[in-house]
Amino acid sequence: MTVLILGLVLFLGAHSVRIFADGWRTRTIARIGEKAWKGLYSLVSLAGFALIVWGFSLARQQPVLLWSPPMGLKHLNALFTLLAFVFLAAAYVPRNQIKARLHHPMVLGVKLWAFGHLLSTGTLAGVVLFGAFLLWAVLDFRAARQRDRALGTVYPSGTLAGTLGAVVVGVVAWAAFAFWLHAAWIGIAPLGRTL
Structure with a gap:
């Protein structure tokens, strides 16, 4: 640890x-x-x-097991992670409505990813890892919004094409990670069997 x-x-x-x-x-x-x-x-x-x-x-x-998460939380985590990937894509795809409204979608994506994993893992290492990222994301989002207000930052309005692009990139990246890369890199298949 x-x-x-x-x-x-x-x-x-x-x-x-x-x-x-x-x-x-x-x-x-x-x-x-x-x-x-x-x-x-x-x-x-x-x-x-x-x-x-x-x-x-x-x-x-x-592993030090703190609780045994029900299967429903694992499914909820899959949804949170899907949204997190869309938010991550929205941070980089230009002129999308998600960034125009949320301003810092990557940090919100980290919040969703960390919260979902915190609920669905139940181990001490999971609590330390995902709890730390969740706390960081909460503090970072607050600080970023304060900087925006102090500097008068204005985010450009999004377009339908930009928004659809962010959603498609996010969903494709999530599918690749959920069905293949997570198991290959981390050794856990979130939507299948564990390696």
């Missing part, structure tokens, strides 16, 4: 700088340059992510 927690501290810590130290971030970028900042940020994030993956796989070898 130590490796998982260290990975979460590194990864979510790097992604929390704008929540807790936005002024320091701005001053540091001015001092060392944007490329150096992005390089350092990327290295810390990748190291944290690698530790999260390794730590979670270690914790899964000797």
Whole structure:
């Protein structure tokens, strides 16, 4: 569990700088340059992510079961994850109504993904991993909305084509992950048998 927690501290810590130290971030970028900042940020994030993956796989070898989730929560998680993939796509597909209305769909997608997995796993490692991501997403969304208000950020209105594009990309990515990649990369087939 130590490796998982260290990975979460590194990864979510790097992604929390704008929540807790936005002024320091701005001053540091001015001092060392944007490329150096992005390089350092990327290295810390990748190291944290690698530790999260390794730590979670270690914790899964000797799981500590906190509760046994009913099958209905696993199905609900599949729905939440589908919506999360659509929200993730909406963060990148230009001119869609989802981003126009929600402003930060990727963070909302992380919230749905983390909440669904938190409900449907029932292990201590799952609570640590998905609970940490859920808490981070709640705080990040709040901070991002506060920045938007302070800066007067206006999001462009979406188009039907952009919205449909975000939905299609999200659904296709979700299907690929749910039916193939999740099992190949993580060893758990969420809509089938476990490897």
